[in-house]
Amino acid sequence: MQRTRLVASILLLAAMAISIWRVETAPQPVPLAPTLTRQTEYCLTCHSELAEISPSHPIETFGCVICHGGERLALDADLAHSSLRGGRNPSDFSVVQESCGGEDCHSGSAAQARDHIPRVLRSIQATYAGAIANMRYTFGAQEDLSARMGIFAIQDPNPTSSSVPGLSAFDPSQETHPSLIAFSQNCLSCHLSSEPLPGKEYARLTGCAACHTPTAGTDLEQPLHRLTTAIPYTQCNTCHNRGNYELRSMHFQARSDQPTNRLDDYYQPIAQFVRCEWTLDCIDCHTRQEAMGDGHIYSSQKEAEYVRCYTCHGTLDELPLTRTISDPNDLALRLAFVNPQFDLQVGDTIIITDRGEPLWNTRRLPDGSYELLAKASGQRFTFRAVKGSACQQSAEQQESSYCHACHAVER
């Protein structure tokens, strides 16, 4: 009996010692009370090594939960992550409004240029309306090329004369033509809600992070905690230089190689390029409204894209449109602030597009030439306007093919 009592006592003491040891050796909770939420969260207990996602989202201000969701008090990984928004990607369009939205964040007013989410949801990259309309028209499912369907249903309360008021969700089960069924099965892998094809060359996330998280060439299994507006062309390539569609069999012909030489490895062999088209990044010329939409729903990429060579270079008769920044709250300054490589100041004169969008990475120099900062690579270029040069191009013929006639590089 005495011996049994000793065993029982030792067992109890051992169990208590183990309990105390487990509690005392557990990681010390690391609290963080972000100024935006004022609600203490303990994610940093495990994630202290994670790099801050961007200078625009400082951790002391945002913390983690405001974007990612999750259980802010839980120190058990499964529980803490059980209510994450969009898994590891809170910018996926299924949850983007909750994660990134908000009047002062990315679903505010158009006047304040904080309407990123409503714009991008109507953009051609998100709706894929152009491809769907083209295919449905080609195979007789609709009478013209005007978009009727998108990846998801979406409305525009204020359509323009050139845009469409709304799209219904493209439903492959309602299509009868075999090519359209094949299209829906094989060709819907590069809109902003689709998961990428397997392979490092296609590595991108979905939603905002598809472009703003530079995952190109990385292993998606290793999460990358970064958001940037300095998007390199390689990120665009995860969709825009992956291969081509075989229109007869409606299959995607993936590239077998990973492009290394920008000039020679573009997927359309007949395409022509001038120097700036293969030395700059896509976003150095293409504006936010072109890539992320202007809030209206268009039927094709052609209607969404409008920047031409003349936007920066002008024509024989006209210098490029410019604007001298006088307002310290000018959108251009806000955009430049996010990419601090370019110290744009009040008083600087920048190039603007036909629609008034600022090319904030440009500046007119005192000698009349212009300077451009490549947003992603940080390279600086200077260039001159066409006006006063030996160019003989008429002002009416400004499509890039006319410029390519003389300026395309051999490849």
Next chain:
Amino acid sequence: MRPSFFHHLHPPTIPARQARLRYTWGAGGFSVFLLLAVIFSGLLEVFFYVPTPEQAPLSIQSLTFLIPYGGFVRNLHYWSAQLLVLAAGLHLVRVIFTGAYAPPRRFNYLLGIGLFVALLLLDFTGYILRWDQDVQWALVTGTNLLKSIPGIGQWLYALVTGGDRLGAVTLIRFYGWHIFGLMLPAVIIGVWHLFRVRRDGGIAVPPPAQRQDAERINRTELVRREALAALFGAAGLVFLAAFFPAPLAAPIGEPDAAKQAALAPWFFLWVQQMLRWGDPFLFGVLIPVGWLALLALLPYFTPAPSAVELGRWFPPSGRAAQLIFSALAVTVLVFSLWAWLAAA
């Protein structure tokens, strides 16, 4: 020694043969020990739990992860509560299979059944207090079952949930029932149950003249054994609390939306299984309550075991009760296993 309250609980001597672990399993004593553990740990939790839908799951997370030893105390509460249901169930098995429900113990048997039901409801209300996604199915289904009762269903639902939908009032009612409305009767019936054991002549044994073994142990020896069992019990409980954390999930978003593919708490898995077969009133209310009534009335309609066969396992004169109980117990076990396998 001057007599004290303690002497009311322990007789001066008890028969040695019936004081053995292989006879009692110590299940009743363990139940008392676990009840004390569950009350003590629960009292500590009361200082941290915030009974509102928004704060309840967060306060539990805070207790579990941030309050020093809070997780340990919660685990203790959880495990002592689960083991209490198990120990009380085993005690019931022992009582049935040793014929200890026979007169004059029939009323104490009823008290015991009442206590067992109170324990199940305490466990269920405690489970709901988590107010997280894993309890959502049981919360929605359990309260909706009340609605299925003809006539008084709506009234019962409003009584339990505090309105026509689940929300803050529901949670505070479950909280009230858990820490007060069920706890107080459980303690009172528990003490009454213990008191009645001695009142009804102590542990069930044959009349003195018919006992084969006249040996008895005194109360000092009994307490020594109880203390030893409590030591082992405490070690086991602390060990469980250290290594097996009590379950927890993300907070409930929309309380009225029933989550599919969720498991009921383990002690109601058998009801969940029956609910898959159709009519909620029949399978969720009528049959469980019918079985409970059958169980409670066993001593009243089955032949009483003869006095000479008491104090040992499986008295032949108690066969009817043993068979009916076995059938019920096996059915409940099989249905529970079925529900668990179906979910897995």
